Amino acid sequence: DTEVTQTPKHLVMGMTNKKSLKCEQHMGHRAMYWYKQKAKKPPELMFVYSYEKLSINESVPSRFSPECPNSSLLNLHLHALQPEDSALYLCASSQGRNDPSPLHFGNGTRLTVT
């Protein structure tokens, strides 16, 4: 089991649907991340929240909308996705201080867009 919990584990949605991915950590970490991972590829950074403020947006299309309600929770709202958005979406957290620290990942949400 990981200390970062992601729900749901699997999600199938149509191109007109609206859905949300959820992520929770209780390690007291102050930085939280969304990554997208396609098969046989490395994770690609999408968004970073630092102290509940969006600090990095890697030019992600607006059909992906992140939200950080508090220091333990991170959401990714999905709307009008395309089939090519099908991927594993990984949430991660880190201590968030100025010194570097490793990321702690959840096991991801496997998203299929039909």
Place this chain on the structure above:
Amino acid sequence: GESVGLHLPTLSVQEGDNSIINCAYSNSASDYFIWYKQESGKGPQFIIDIRSNMDKRQGQRVTVLLNKTVKHLSLQIAATQPGDSAVYFCAENPRGGYQKVTFGIGTKLQVIP
């Protein structure tokens, strides 16, 4: 740097042998390096890290070597076990931008019993 390809580099190792997984990085401003292990159906798991002011760091059965001159990182796994079978990613962080973690292409390690 990263290469784009359809096939993940694969390393096949006999159980009990030592494994060496290599990674080239491109950003000379990178200051912090991490190795992650990703098993099928799971998220990446932290293995070991190293700062740029070091050239070697050892953990339990794992050693990371950093050669800043040629921008090369390696992960050595001693006495490789079937449970070590996974995809291994190196990741780098630039100095002052520690949240912008960039992953390498990954290497699949297959342990032959």
